[in-house]
Amino acid sequence: MNIEQLNAAIAEEFEIDVNDITPDASVKDTLELDSLSLLDLISVVHDVTGCTVKGTDVSHIATFAQLYEYIEQCS
Amino acid sequence: MEKDRIGWGYKLTKAYFRFAAYGIYYRAYHCLGRDNIPQPGTPVLVAMNHQNAFCDALGVLMSKDDRKWHFIARADAFDIHPLFGKFITWAGVLPAYRLQYQGEEALANNDETFRLSEEGLLKGNSILIFPEAGHQDKHWLGTFSYGYTRMAFQAAEKGNFEKEIFILPAANHYSEYTGMRQSMLIRFGTPVSIKPYYELYKTKPRTAQREVNKLVRSQIESMMLDIRDLDHYADIDFLRGCLHNADAPLPEQLEADKALVKRLQALQETDPSAYQEAMDNVKTYRLGLAAAGLEDRQIKENPNWFLTLLQALVLLALSPLALLALWPSVPAWYIPKHFSDKTGDIMLQSSIVLAANTLLLMPLFCVITFVVTTLLAGWEIGLFHAILMPFLCIFEHHYLNLFRTVRQAFRFLTGNSKDSLAALRSKIVSL
Known part of the structure:
Protein backbone atom coordinates (compact mmCIF):
# COMPACT_ATOMS: atom_id res chain seq x y z
CA MET A 1 0.00 0.00 0.00
CA ASN A 2 1.30 3.43 -0.96
CA ILE A 3 0.26 5.69 1.93
CA GLU A 4 1.07 8.90 0.08
CA GLN A 5 -1.04 7.84 -2.89
CA LEU A 6 -3.91 6.92 -0.58
CA ASN A 7 -3.68 10.19 1.34
CA ALA A 8 -3.60 12.17 -1.89
CA ALA A 9 -6.71 10.39 -3.15
CA ILE A 10 -8.54 10.97 0.13
CA ALA A 11 -7.49 14.62 0.22
CA GLU A 12 -8.70 15.11 -3.33
CA GLU A 13 -12.03 13.35 -2.73
CA PHE A 14 -12.73 15.21 0.50
CA GLU A 15 -11.22 18.53 -0.70
CA ILE A 16 -8.89 18.94 2.24
CA ASP A 17 -5.22 19.78 2.59
CA VAL A 18 -3.23 16.54 2.34
CA ASN A 19 -1.08 17.83 5.21
CA ASP A 20 -4.15 17.53 7.49
CA ILE A 21 -3.92 13.75 7.05
CA THR A 22 -1.43 12.66 9.69
CA PRO A 23 -1.18 9.27 11.38
CA ASP A 24 -2.58 10.61 14.65
CA ALA A 25 -5.36 12.68 13.07
CA SER A 26 -8.95 11.54 13.65
CA VAL A 27 -10.45 10.08 10.49
CA LYS A 28 -13.97 11.09 11.48
CA ASP A 29 -13.11 14.67 12.40
CA THR A 30 -10.62 15.37 9.62
CA LEU A 31 -12.97 14.13 6.92
CA GLU A 32 -16.20 15.20 8.74
CA LEU A 33 -17.51 11.70 8.10
CA ASP A 34 -21.20 10.90 8.16
CA SER A 35 -23.15 7.87 6.87
CA LEU A 36 -23.04 9.14 3.29
CA SER A 37 -19.43 10.29 3.08
CA LEU A 38 -18.39 7.05 4.78
CA LEU A 39 -19.40 5.28 1.57
CA ASP A 40 -17.25 7.75 -0.36
CA LEU A 41 -14.26 6.94 1.84
CA ILE A 42 -14.83 3.21 1.41
CA SER A 43 -14.95 3.75 -2.35
CA VAL A 44 -11.70 5.74 -2.42
CA VAL A 45 -9.87 3.19 -0.27
CA HIS A 46 -11.10 0.38 -2.51
CA ASP A 47 -10.12 2.19 -5.70
CA VAL A 48 -6.58 2.90 -4.46
CA THR A 49 -5.79 -0.22 -2.44
CA GLY A 50 -8.31 -2.86 -3.49
CA CYS A 51 -9.31 -3.25 0.16
CA THR A 52 -13.00 -3.19 1.05
CA VAL A 53 -13.46 -1.47 4.38
CA LYS A 54 -16.61 -2.60 6.14
CA GLY A 55 -18.74 0.31 7.29
CA THR A 56 -19.23 -1.26 10.70
CA ASP A 57 -15.45 -1.51 11.13
CA VAL A 58 -14.98 2.22 10.63
CA SER A 59 -16.39 2.91 14.09
CA HIS A 60 -13.33 1.10 15.48
CA ILE A 61 -10.91 3.08 13.30
CA ALA A 62 -10.13 6.30 15.13
CA THR A 63 -6.95 7.54 13.43
CA PHE A 64 -5.40 7.34 10.00
CA ALA A 65 -2.67 5.11 11.45
CA GLN A 66 -5.38 2.62 12.40
CA LEU A 67 -6.88 2.92 8.91
CA TYR A 68 -3.49 2.09 7.33
CA GLU A 69 -3.14 -0.88 9.67
CA TYR A 70 -6.65 -2.08 8.74
CA ILE A 71 -5.82 -1.85 5.03
CA GLU A 72 -2.51 -3.71 5.54
CA GLN A 73 -4.37 -6.54 7.25
CA CYS A 74 -6.98 -6.48 4.50
CA SER A 75 -4.21 -6.96 1.90
CA MET B 1 -42.57 12.84 -5.04
CA GLU B 2 -45.85 13.82 -6.74
CA LYS B 3 -46.79 17.44 -7.06
CA ASP B 4 -48.51 18.27 -3.80
CA ARG B 5 -52.25 18.30 -3.56
CA ILE B 6 -53.64 19.28 -0.20
CA GLY B 7 -56.83 17.27 0.05
CA TRP B 8 -59.55 17.52 2.66
CA GLY B 9 -58.28 14.41 4.40
CA TYR B 10 -54.91 16.03 4.94
CA LYS B 11 -56.45 19.32 6.13
CA LEU B 12 -58.80 17.59 8.58
CA THR B 13 -56.03 15.35 9.94
CA LYS B 14 -53.79 18.36 10.40
CA ALA B 15 -56.55 20.29 12.18
CA TYR B 16 -57.16 17.34 14.48
CA PHE B 17 -53.44 17.07 15.31
CA ARG B 18 -53.29 20.82 15.88
CA PHE B 19 -56.12 20.55 18.41
CA ALA B 20 -54.50 17.55 20.10
CA ALA B 21 -51.02 19.06 20.22
CA TYR B 22 -51.64 22.75 20.85
CA GLY B 23 -55.14 22.69 22.28
CA ILE B 24 -54.56 19.89 24.76
CA TYR B 25 -51.01 18.55 25.12
CA TYR B 26 -49.02 21.77 24.86
CA ARG B 27 -50.06 24.93 26.66
CA ALA B 28 -48.52 27.30 24.12
CA TYR B 29 -47.05 27.15 20.63
CA HIS B 30 -44.91 30.06 19.49
CA CYS B 31 -43.96 30.31 15.84
CA LEU B 32 -41.50 33.11 15.12
CA GLY B 33 -40.08 34.19 11.78
CA ARG B 34 -43.03 32.66 9.92
CA ASP B 35 -42.71 35.38 7.28
CA ASN B 36 -39.21 34.10 6.47
CA ILE B 37 -40.66 30.89 5.04
CA PRO B 38 -40.48 31.20 1.24
CA GLN B 39 -43.73 31.17 -0.70
CA PRO B 40 -45.22 27.77 -1.61
CA GLY B 41 -43.74 26.51 -4.84
CA THR B 42 -40.25 27.73 -3.88
CA PRO B 43 -37.87 24.83 -3.28
CA VAL B 44 -36.98 25.00 0.39
CA LEU B 45 -35.17 22.60 2.66
CA VAL B 46 -35.76 23.48 6.30
CA ALA B 47 -32.76 22.51 8.43
CA MET B 48 -33.56 22.43 12.13
CA ASN B 49 -31.95 21.34 15.37
CA HIS B 50 -33.45 18.12 16.71
CA GLN B 51 -34.44 17.67 20.30
CA ASN B 52 -37.89 16.35 20.89
CA ALA B 53 -38.39 13.72 18.19
CA PHE B 54 -41.77 13.92 16.45
CA CYS B 55 -42.75 17.09 18.33
CA ASP B 56 -40.10 19.05 16.44
CA ALA B 57 -41.59 18.06 13.10
CA LEU B 58 -45.08 18.83 14.35
CA GLY B 59 -44.00 22.39 15.10
CA VAL B 60 -42.92 22.91 11.50
CA LEU B 61 -46.00 21.16 10.12
CA MET B 62 -48.24 23.59 11.97
CA SER B 63 -46.31 26.71 10.96
CA LYS B 64 -47.94 27.09 7.55
CA ASP B 65 -51.16 25.73 6.03
CA ASP B 66 -50.44 26.77 2.45
CA ARG B 67 -48.42 23.67 1.52
CA LYS B 68 -47.94 20.01 2.24
CA TRP B 69 -44.77 19.65 4.30
CA HIS B 70 -42.43 16.72 3.74
CA PHE B 71 -40.15 15.25 6.36
CA ILE B 72 -37.08 13.07 6.48
CA ALA B 73 -37.34 10.78 9.49
CA ARG B 74 -35.38 7.82 10.77
CA ALA B 75 -36.29 4.67 8.88
CA ASP B 76 -37.26 2.62 11.95
CA ALA B 77 -40.22 4.97 12.51
CA PHE B 78 -41.84 3.09 9.63
CA ASP B 79 -41.43 -0.19 11.51
CA ILE B 80 -43.51 0.82 14.56
CA HIS B 81 -46.59 -0.70 12.93
CA PRO B 82 -47.53 -1.24 9.26
CA LEU B 83 -50.54 1.07 9.59
CA PHE B 84 -48.44 3.75 11.21
CA GLY B 85 -45.84 3.39 8.46
CA LYS B 86 -48.58 3.86 5.82
CA PHE B 87 -49.95 6.85 7.73
CA ILE B 88 -46.65 8.72 7.91
CA THR B 89 -45.92 7.92 4.27
CA TRP B 90 -49.26 9.50 3.36
CA ALA B 91 -48.38 12.45 5.62
CA GLY B 92 -45.25 13.10 3.57
CA VAL B 93 -42.50 11.39 5.56
CA LEU B 94 -39.52 9.76 3.85
CA PRO B 95 -37.09 7.35 5.53
CA ALA B 96 -33.44 8.06 6.28
CA TYR B 97 -31.26 4.99 6.85
CA ARG B 98 -28.30 5.27 9.18
CA LEU B 99 -25.33 3.04 9.69
CA GLN B 100 -25.73 2.75 13.46
CA TYR B 101 -29.41 1.78 13.30
CA GLN B 102 -30.05 -0.02 10.02
CA GLY B 103 -26.55 -1.19 9.15
CA GLU B 104 -24.34 -0.75 6.13
CA GLU B 105 -26.48 -2.72 3.68
CA ALA B 106 -29.46 -0.44 4.27
CA LEU B 107 -27.56 2.75 3.43
CA ALA B 108 -28.16 2.19 -0.27
CA ASN B 109 -31.88 2.72 0.42
CA ASN B 110 -31.09 6.39 0.99
CA ASP B 111 -30.67 6.72 -2.78
CA GLU B 112 -34.45 6.48 -3.23
CA THR B 113 -35.11 9.01 -0.45
CA PHE B 114 -32.63 11.39 -2.01
CA ARG B 115 -34.13 10.88 -5.46
CA LEU B 116 -37.66 11.60 -4.27
CA SER B 117 -36.58 14.56 -2.17
CA GLU B 118 -34.53 16.10 -4.98
CA GLU B 119 -37.41 15.70 -7.41
CA GLY B 120 -39.70 17.18 -4.80
CA LEU B 121 -37.48 20.19 -4.34
CA LEU B 122 -37.41 20.79 -8.08
CA LYS B 123 -41.20 20.72 -8.04
CA GLY B 124 -41.15 23.41 -5.35
CA ASN B 125 -41.79 21.29 -2.28
CA SER B 126 -40.92 22.22 1.30
CA ILE B 127 -38.94 19.54 3.10
CA LEU B 128 -37.83 19.38 6.73
CA ILE B 129 -34.59 17.64 7.58
CA PHE B 130 -32.55 17.39 10.77
CA PRO B 131 -28.82 17.76 10.00
CA GLU B 132 -27.88 16.34 13.42
CA ALA B 133 -29.56 13.12 12.20
CA GLY B 134 -30.47 11.84 15.66
CA HIS B 135 -32.20 13.90 18.32
CA GLN B 136 -30.31 15.27 21.27
CA ASP B 137 -31.27 14.85 24.90
CA LYS B 138 -30.27 18.33 25.97
CA HIS B 139 -30.11 21.93 24.81
CA TRP B 140 -27.00 21.38 22.71
CA LEU B 141 -26.30 21.49 19.01
CA GLY B 142 -24.55 18.36 17.77
CA THR B 143 -22.42 17.75 14.70
CA PHE B 144 -24.16 18.18 11.36
CA SER B 145 -24.26 15.52 8.71
CA TYR B 146 -23.84 16.91 5.21
CA GLY B 147 -26.77 14.92 3.86
CA TYR B 148 -28.97 18.01 3.72
CA THR B 149 -26.50 20.11 1.73
CA ARG B 150 -25.81 17.15 -0.54
CA MET B 151 -29.56 16.82 -1.14
CA ALA B 152 -29.97 20.52 -1.93
CA PHE B 153 -27.04 20.70 -4.34
CA GLN B 154 -27.88 17.40 -6.02
CA ALA B 155 -31.39 18.71 -6.59
CA ALA B 156 -29.97 21.85 -8.13
CA GLU B 157 -27.70 19.75 -10.33
CA LYS B 158 -30.63 17.62 -11.46
CA GLY B 159 -32.31 20.82 -12.61
CA ASN B 160 -29.16 21.96 -14.47
CA PHE B 161 -28.61 24.62 -11.83
CA GLU B 162 -31.48 26.64 -13.24
CA LYS B 163 -33.65 26.59 -10.13
CA GLU B 164 -32.80 28.59 -7.02
CA ILE B 165 -32.99 26.37 -3.99
CA PHE B 166 -33.11 27.64 -0.43
CA ILE B 167 -32.06 26.15 2.87
CA LEU B 168 -34.05 27.67 5.70
CA PRO B 169 -32.37 27.41 9.11
CA ALA B 170 -34.81 26.82 11.97
CA ALA B 171 -34.59 26.16 15.68
CA ASN B 172 -36.94 24.73 18.27
CA HIS B 173 -37.09 25.15 22.01
CA TYR B 174 -39.21 23.71 24.79
CA SER B 175 -40.00 24.79 28.34
CA GLU B 176 -39.64 21.10 29.24
CA TYR B 177 -39.20 18.13 26.93
CA THR B 178 -41.64 15.87 28.74
CA GLY B 179 -44.99 16.21 30.41
CA MET B 180 -48.23 17.91 29.45
CA ARG B 181 -48.94 21.61 29.23
CA GLN B 182 -45.48 22.76 28.37
CA SER B 183 -44.63 25.45 25.83
CA MET B 184 -42.82 25.02 22.58
CA LEU B 185 -41.25 27.46 20.16
CA ILE B 186 -40.22 27.26 16.54
CA ARG B 187 -38.16 30.03 15.02
CA PHE B 188 -37.33 30.35 11.32
CA GLY B 189 -34.18 32.17 10.33
CA THR B 190 -33.19 33.87 7.08
CA PRO B 191 -33.32 31.59 4.02
CA VAL B 192 -29.90 30.76 2.60
CA SER B 193 -29.86 30.57 -1.18
CA ILE B 194 -27.40 27.97 -2.46
CA LYS B 195 -27.43 29.55 -5.95
CA PRO B 196 -24.29 31.67 -5.30
CA TYR B 197 -22.44 28.39 -4.62
CA TYR B 198 -23.45 26.56 -7.80
CA GLU B 199 -20.23 27.41 -9.66
CA LEU B 200 -18.09 26.36 -6.70
CA TYR B 201 -20.10 23.15 -6.38
CA LYS B 202 -19.32 22.20 -9.98
CA THR B 203 -15.60 21.95 -9.19
CA LYS B 204 -15.46 21.54 -5.41
CA PRO B 205 -18.77 20.07 -4.23
CA ARG B 206 -17.68 19.42 -0.64
CA THR B 207 -16.20 22.88 -0.21
CA ALA B 208 -19.45 24.43 -1.45
CA GLN B 209 -21.39 22.31 1.02
CA ARG B 210 -19.08 23.29 3.88
CA GLU B 211 -19.55 26.98 3.11
CA VAL B 212 -23.32 26.65 3.10
CA ASN B 213 -23.27 24.47 6.21
CA LYS B 214 -21.31 27.15 8.10
CA LEU B 215 -23.99 29.74 7.30
CA VAL B 216 -26.86 27.46 8.22
CA ARG B 217 -25.30 26.17 11.42
CA SER B 218 -24.37 29.63 12.69
CA GLN B 219 -27.98 30.78 12.30
CA ILE B 220 -29.33 27.75 14.14
CA GLU B 221 -26.76 28.23 16.94
CA SER B 222 -27.87 31.83 17.36
CA MET B 223 -31.57 30.97 17.50
CA MET B 224 -31.50 28.09 19.97
CA LEU B 225 -30.29 27.48 23.50
CA ASP B 226 -26.94 25.80 23.07
CA ILE B 227 -25.17 24.91 26.32
CA ARG B 228 -21.64 23.95 25.28
CA ASP B 229 -20.21 23.23 28.73
CA LEU B 230 -21.41 19.65 29.07
CA ASP B 231 -19.42 19.12 32.29
CA HIS B 232 -21.68 21.62 34.03
CA TYR B 233 -24.76 21.12 31.87
CA ALA B 234 -27.02 19.96 34.71
CA ASP B 235 -26.09 22.97 36.84
CA ILE B 236 -26.48 25.51 34.03
CA ASP B 237 -29.81 23.98 33.03
CA PHE B 238 -30.98 24.12 36.63
CA LEU B 239 -29.75 27.70 37.09
CA ARG B 240 -31.67 29.04 34.12
CA GLY B 241 -34.84 27.60 35.63
CA CYS B 242 -34.14 29.40 38.89
CA LEU B 243 -33.75 32.71 37.09
CA HIS B 244 -36.85 32.36 34.94
CA ASN B 245 -39.65 34.85 35.15
CA ALA B 246 -42.44 32.30 35.37
CA ASP B 247 -44.97 34.70 33.85
CA ALA B 248 -42.85 35.50 30.81
CA PRO B 249 -43.70 33.77 27.53
CA LEU B 250 -41.27 31.17 26.21
CA PRO B 251 -39.60 33.41 23.58
CA GLU B 252 -38.67 35.87 26.32
CA GLN B 253 -37.44 33.09 28.58
CA LEU B 254 -35.32 31.72 25.74
CA GLU B 255 -33.62 35.08 25.19
CA ALA B 256 -32.94 35.35 28.92
CA ASP B 257 -31.49 31.82 28.92
CA LYS B 258 -29.24 32.60 25.96
CA ALA B 259 -28.03 35.75 27.67
CA LEU B 260 -27.27 33.77 30.84
CA VAL B 261 -25.31 31.12 28.91
CA LYS B 262 -23.35 33.90 27.18
CA ARG B 263 -22.52 35.52 30.56
CA LEU B 264 -21.39 32.19 31.96
CA GLN B 265 -19.24 31.49 28.89
CA ALA B 266 -17.62 34.91 29.27
CA LEU B 267 -16.99 34.25 32.97
CA GLN B 268 -15.50 30.86 32.17
CA GLU B 269 -13.09 32.47 29.71
CA THR B 270 -12.12 35.49 31.78
CA ASP B 271 -12.15 34.02 35.30
CA PRO B 272 -12.22 30.21 35.33
CA SER B 273 -11.93 29.94 39.12
CA ALA B 274 -14.88 32.29 39.70
CA TYR B 275 -16.83 30.29 37.15
CA GLN B 276 -16.03 27.02 38.90
CA GLU B 277 -17.01 28.52 42.26
CA ALA B 278 -20.31 29.67 40.79
CA MET B 279 -20.99 26.21 39.34
CA ASP B 280 -20.10 24.59 42.67
CA ASN B 281 -22.61 26.86 44.43
CA VAL B 282 -25.31 25.97 41.94
CA LYS B 283 -24.58 22.28 42.35
CA THR B 284 -24.64 22.51 46.15
CA TYR B 285 -27.98 24.31 46.02
CA ARG B 286 -29.42 21.86 43.49
CA LEU B 287 -28.38 18.83 45.53
CA GLY B 288 -29.52 20.46 48.75
CA LEU B 289 -32.99 20.98 47.31
CA ALA B 290 -33.11 17.36 46.14
CA ALA B 291 -32.08 16.10 49.58
CA ALA B 292 -34.81 18.22 51.20
CA GLY B 293 -37.42 17.02 48.68
CA LEU B 294 -37.97 20.58 47.53
CA GLU B 295 -37.84 22.59 44.34
CA ASP B 296 -36.42 26.06 43.77
CA ARG B 297 -39.98 27.40 43.65
CA GLN B 298 -40.49 26.93 47.38
CA ILE B 299 -37.32 28.83 48.27
CA LYS B 300 -38.14 31.54 45.74
CA GLU B 301 -41.82 31.99 46.66
CA ASN B 302 -41.54 31.31 50.40
CA PRO B 303 -45.07 29.87 50.85
Missing part, protein backbone atom coordinates in the same frame (compact mmCIF):
# COMPACT_ATOMS: atom_id res chain seq x y z
CA ASN B 304 -46.92 30.56 54.07
CA TRP B 305 -49.28 28.40 56.12
CA PHE B 306 -52.41 30.33 55.20
CA LEU B 307 -51.94 29.96 51.45
CA THR B 308 -50.87 26.35 51.75
CA LEU B 309 -53.89 25.38 53.84
CA LEU B 310 -56.16 27.23 51.44
CA GLN B 311 -54.66 25.30 48.54
CA ALA B 312 -55.16 22.08 50.49
CA LEU B 313 -58.84 22.96 50.92
CA VAL B 314 -59.14 23.58 47.18
CA LEU B 315 -57.63 20.14 46.57
CA LEU B 316 -60.17 18.62 48.90
CA ALA B 317 -63.08 20.42 47.27
CA LEU B 318 -62.00 19.35 43.80
CA SER B 319 -61.21 15.77 44.75
CA PRO B 320 -64.50 14.29 43.43
CA LEU B 321 -63.79 15.76 40.00
CA ALA B 322 -60.18 14.56 40.27
CA LEU B 323 -61.46 11.04 40.95
CA LEU B 324 -63.76 11.23 37.93
CA ALA B 325 -60.89 12.53 35.80
CA LEU B 326 -58.74 9.51 36.63
CA TRP B 327 -60.52 8.12 33.59
CA PRO B 328 -59.10 8.77 31.01
CA SER B 329 -56.06 10.53 32.52
CA VAL B 330 -54.43 7.45 33.98
CA PRO B 331 -54.58 5.19 30.89
CA ALA B 332 -53.94 8.14 28.55
CA TRP B 333 -50.66 8.75 30.34
CA TYR B 334 -49.48 5.36 31.53
CA ILE B 335 -50.24 3.21 28.49
CA PRO B 336 -48.01 5.20 26.07
CA LYS B 337 -45.51 5.90 28.84
CA HIS B 338 -45.09 2.15 29.31
CA PHE B 339 -44.07 1.87 25.64
CA SER B 340 -41.86 4.96 25.71
CA ASP B 341 -40.09 3.66 28.84
CA LYS B 342 -39.31 0.45 26.95
CA THR B 343 -37.42 2.44 24.32
CA GLY B 344 -35.05 3.68 27.03
CA ASP B 345 -35.12 7.13 25.42
CA ILE B 346 -36.84 9.78 27.53
CA MET B 347 -36.89 12.12 24.53
CA LEU B 348 -39.44 9.90 22.82
CA GLN B 349 -41.92 10.24 25.67
CA SER B 350 -43.82 13.32 24.48
CA SER B 351 -43.91 12.04 20.91
CA ILE B 352 -45.27 8.65 21.93
CA VAL B 353 -47.80 10.05 24.42
CA LEU B 354 -49.04 12.60 21.91
CA ALA B 355 -49.14 10.29 18.89
CA ALA B 356 -50.67 7.34 20.76
CA ASN B 357 -53.42 9.46 22.27
CA THR B 358 -54.16 11.37 19.10
CA LEU B 359 -54.23 8.40 16.77
CA LEU B 360 -55.68 5.70 18.98
CA LEU B 361 -56.24 6.08 22.69
CA MET B 362 -58.30 9.24 23.03
CA PRO B 363 -60.74 8.32 20.22
CA LEU B 364 -61.07 4.86 21.80
CA PHE B 365 -61.65 6.31 25.27
CA CYS B 366 -64.25 8.70 23.89
CA VAL B 367 -66.17 5.84 22.30
CA ILE B 368 -66.00 3.68 25.43
CA THR B 369 -67.06 6.62 27.61
CA PHE B 370 -69.96 7.49 25.31
CA VAL B 371 -71.25 3.93 25.30
CA VAL B 372 -70.93 3.34 29.04
CA THR B 373 -72.25 6.73 30.13
CA THR B 374 -75.13 6.51 27.64
CA LEU B 375 -76.15 3.16 29.12
CA LEU B 376 -76.05 4.66 32.60
CA ALA B 377 -77.41 8.15 32.06
CA GLY B 378 -78.64 8.70 28.53
CA TRP B 379 -77.00 9.75 25.27
CA GLU B 380 -76.88 13.50 26.02
CA ILE B 381 -74.80 12.93 29.17
CA GLY B 382 -72.81 10.28 27.31
CA LEU B 383 -71.94 12.70 24.53
CA PHE B 384 -71.04 15.47 26.97
CA HIS B 385 -68.83 13.11 28.97
CA ALA B 386 -67.10 11.87 25.81
CA ILE B 387 -66.38 15.41 24.60
CA LEU B 388 -65.01 16.25 28.01
CA MET B 389 -62.34 13.51 27.86
CA PRO B 390 -59.31 15.54 26.76
CA PHE B 391 -60.23 18.44 29.03
CA LEU B 392 -60.44 16.08 31.99
CA CYS B 393 -56.80 15.20 31.25
CA ILE B 394 -55.88 18.88 31.44
CA PHE B 395 -57.77 19.26 34.70
CA GLU B 396 -56.08 16.19 36.20
CA HIS B 397 -52.68 17.50 35.18
CA HIS B 398 -53.28 20.80 36.98
CA TYR B 399 -54.78 19.02 39.97
CA LEU B 400 -51.69 16.84 40.33
CA ASN B 401 -49.47 19.89 39.98
CA LEU B 402 -51.38 21.62 42.76
CA PHE B 403 -51.09 18.47 44.88
CA ARG B 404 -47.31 18.45 44.40
CA THR B 405 -47.13 22.17 45.19
CA VAL B 406 -49.05 21.70 48.44
CA ARG B 407 -47.01 18.63 49.41
CA GLN B 408 -43.75 20.47 48.85
CA ALA B 409 -45.03 23.57 50.62
CA PHE B 410 -45.75 21.41 53.69
CA ARG B 411 -42.22 19.99 53.46
CA PHE B 412 -40.83 23.52 53.20
CA LEU B 413 -42.83 24.83 56.16
CA THR B 414 -42.02 21.87 58.42
CA GLY B 415 -38.42 21.43 57.30
CA ASN B 416 -35.33 23.00 58.80
CA SER B 417 -33.18 23.63 55.76
CA LYS B 418 -34.96 26.62 54.25
CA ASP B 419 -32.61 29.24 55.69
CA SER B 420 -29.47 27.56 54.45
CA LEU B 421 -31.04 26.94 51.05
CA ALA B 422 -32.24 30.54 50.85
CA ALA B 423 -28.70 31.73 51.56
CA LEU B 424 -27.34 29.51 48.79
CA ARG B 425 -30.01 30.74 46.41
CA SER B 426 -29.16 34.36 47.01
CA LYS B 427 -25.57 33.59 45.95
CA ILE B 428 -26.51 32.08 42.62
CA VAL B 429 -29.28 34.42 41.48
CA SER B 430 -26.78 37.21 41.06
CA LEU B 431 -25.18 35.39 38.12
